[in-house]
Amino acid sequence: MALRLVQVNFKARDDSALGRFWADALGWGVSSEGPGVTNVEPVGFVWPDPDAVCIDVVTVPDPETVRYRAHLDLSTTSAAHQAELVAHLLELGATPADVGQGDVPWTVLADPEGNLFCVLEPRPIYRDTGPIAAVVVSCADPRAMARFWGEATDWTLHEVTDDLASLRAAQGVGPYLEFVRSHDVKAVGRVHLDLKPYPGDDQAAEVARLRVLGATDADVGQGEVPWVCLADPEGNEFCVLTAG
Known part of the structure; x- marks a missing residue:
């Protein structure tokens, strides 16, 4: 039994406008x-x-009250591309x-609704990820997050230190999922993770696990709703979708 990371979910004032921004940003x-939902893929x-890990943008009545600790890092192939x-x-x-x-080689931006993201300088590790290099979550203990998320999903652990835990789909494709140590863990946006069981697996059994x-x-x-909302051991909320 295992789950796969299939999308990041943005809470928004206007799903259509924010979805169009991210579609244009990523190509x-x-x-x-359905109404109030824009899928970007x-x-x-x-x-x-x-x-690919896709983006699901959902309009909610008051997105300003929803604060998560995840953000996207975008990849580039050269200084000119960045x-x-x-x-x-x-x-x-x-x-x-x-x-x-401070003085860093990446660029920090906010999307039109204020969600932070980074445009990275060229890094060999991200040369084949597609436009999203990594989904990044701030945390207090990357090693603990590696244990939980490594068992929660079928993603492969690539690196784990006191400061960083990095996972990627077992097939070696798509973006990385990274847990980065922060001494001041705080919400940075309205983005959370959505996981999905494989066809034939049982959603309730996965949630119990x-x-x-x-x-x-x-x-x-x-x-x-048909999905189940949970929080990992550090309180990062995520959803388990139905199987299929």
Whole structure:
């Protein structure tokens, strides 16, 4: 039994506008599964597939009250590509952000609804990830997060230190999932992770397994929905979708 990371979920004031921003930022397409929901994924992509972690943008009544600790890092192939991408993102409506990063080779931006993300300088490790290099979660203990998420999913652990835990789909494709140690763990945006069981697996059994691993139930005002909201041992909320 195992789960796969299939998408990141953005809470938004306007799912259509924010979804279009991220589609244009990544060179992906948009679709919708219903009112208030915009799906952002590679053109021609058959979801779910480990080649990409997609984006699901959902309109909620008051997104300002929803604060998570996850953000996206975008990959680049050269210094020129990084500069061009930053310029393109600013044209799309992103704004420069100062989070105390100082003099670093990456660029910190905020999307039109204020969610932070980074445009990385070229790094060999991310040369084949696609436009999203990593989904990054701030945490207090990367080693503990590696234990939980390594058992929660079928992703492979690539690196674990006191400061960083890095996982990637077992197929060796798509972005990384990274847990980065922060001495001041705080919410940085409205992004959380969505996990999905494999076809034929049982959602309830997976949820029970996660609770044994240390997950706890989370109430985010979801009401009667087919997915289950949980929090990992550091309180990072995530959802377990239905199998299929």
